[in-house]
Amino acid sequence: MLRSITLLATALLSLSTLSLRAQDAPVLQDVIDNHILPRFAAIDNTGAELQKAAQANCAPNDPALRTAYHNAFDAWISASHIRFGPAEDEQRGYAMGFWPDPKGFTTKSLAGLITDEDPIVFDAQEYTEVSIAARGFYALEALLFDEWINAQGTAEYRCALIRAVATDIAGNAHALNADWTGPYVAKFGTLGADQMHENEESAVQVLLNALVTGYQFTEEARLGRPLGTFDRPRPKRAEAQRSERSLRNVALSLASLTDLAQRLSEGHPELQTVFTDGLERADIRMADLSPTFAEVEDISGRLKVEILQQETARLREAANTTLATFWGVAVGFNALDGD
């Protein structure tokens, strides 16, 4: 009886349930309202702007199109650590951003479409069926900034392809936002024995996992891949280096992740300081780096990128141990190992 009343209340009065929940789980509520939802609203808005810009002018070097690309990519990087929930459905997260791409699937898939003049680009619904590597921001980057891609096929077809990728990004961004503001936020934010999360700690564990994984991705992929090894640095493997976004993506991700960390430390200044100090140290290091980490090729430059990587590792470690212990959700010796 009680359960059916709860369900009815959730269904009919989701707005007032949101406010009721806030009393029991203020941190969770704050993260949903002020961290997650604004980020998905931003990718929805900037995605729509991107689609509009591509329709207006599809020349790869069009300044308005490039600005719209950067704005939407910024929004995606700031939201991309929220990989649970709607981003998992239909592999939307990967469809927005397939990187790293060590085998060069993005270039190959795009070149294949261009060479074949595949008519799939003329149908937005159909385009969701192409390889994930030919979708999202890294595919659009190749179309706007890669010289080799821009020497393939005809300008007319590449124009249609740019519009198809931009439209697909906008559709995906809208679906993510619609799911978050619609059914998923009620599922994720409603606590109880029969709900997705029994209590606030259980939901926080999911958020902490996203936080730790986010820091780890920036540390190991965004910074680790261009660093390569001491004997063989790999600057060409830096993320989105053709549009000179490598450093920008690191900065955006660290800022967004640290915003989440601070919200999860709400009311505990000593914890919040760990993260704000860590981000400040990283910011100081980043002020001294080139947009594409080209400096990894010389010893002193490499050292600077390595120090930034260490600062990122410290943030990850603080989330993984200090913050997880604070919430009583420290991950087990084996559960954490994952092998």
Added chain:
Amino acid sequence: MTTRRTFLAGLAAFGTTPTYSWADLGNPSWVSAAKTPDGSHALLGVSAQGDIVFQQPLPDRGHDTVLHPKHPHVIGFARRPGRFARVLDCRTGADLAMLHAPPGRHFYGHGVFTRDGAYLFTTENDYETANGVIGIWDSRRNYKRVGEFLSGGTGPHDIALLPDQDILVIANGGIETHPDSGRTKLNIPMMRPNLTYLDLTGGQIEQIELDRSLHTNSIRHLDVDHAGNVAFAMQWEGSSSETPPLLGYHKLGQNPILLAAPDELQQDMNNYAGSVALSRDGKQAAITSPRGGKIHIFDWHLQTFETSYDLTDVCGVAASETGFTVSTGTGVIANIDKTGLNAGARTPFLWDNHMVPLPDPASQHGT
């Protein structure tokens, strides 16, 4: 100049080392790596009663261990992406040999010996091409690398030998990684795990893939029963809104059968099986989930779910005299038999992912 290493190599060449058997070590029932109370790492041998019969230090956290079928030698792999593995004399703690992954390779932390103990096969990543490789090492020549062949997929993890046949079965997990980017998974949308059977020269006998809808179910760990039926345990990389099966049954020449608990119990596994074991009588299979804190037991003959047990951070599982022994990252060793799960006193050791039973109980009773 005789260095310690060449001296040890000389000893091995003269056949001095293989004079001890597992019995000289107090008949351990299983071996596992663990974190010790002082924060260091060690390899421990534990009796059926739960007593520590030997403890040897390890330089770092280990992964799986491979036991020589005759001699008390253990291959201890460094954690992924490990580039070396130590061959440890469990009696003295001495390093008998060191396995170095060739340039451009790292170990995945699993291996298997031929029945006579002559050759060791290790799963490896050729990380510039992302090809899985099986390395071959000759234990009689101080673990010299004597060959290699392709594993038949990406990311080979566990490897086992079928009973009474010279056939290897390999869990190609399907996940591409590169040491430069740590544990970042590079190909989740494209991953295609498989189970591959190879002869000892690398010739493919059979390969199975699961249904396309399960391409993100990474096949990771294996056990084999006396009849050669293979149990494979999986880790889901797809959407958390799905709860796919995590255990598979396969017999050469047949289609695989996937096993899962009823939905409400299956979801407790958090889509992750960390280890798998078959009971000695071949009647039961056990998988563990450290992320869910659950052990699921299946009837291996009927291929049906039997029961679920709760145990925080459980991962290690091995067949025992009466059923299964399991270990946890919180120090617990528990036995599972007909009466249920019976946890012993908490040990001071944080047990690592895998516990390895002695290859053949008979070898514990003298040489």
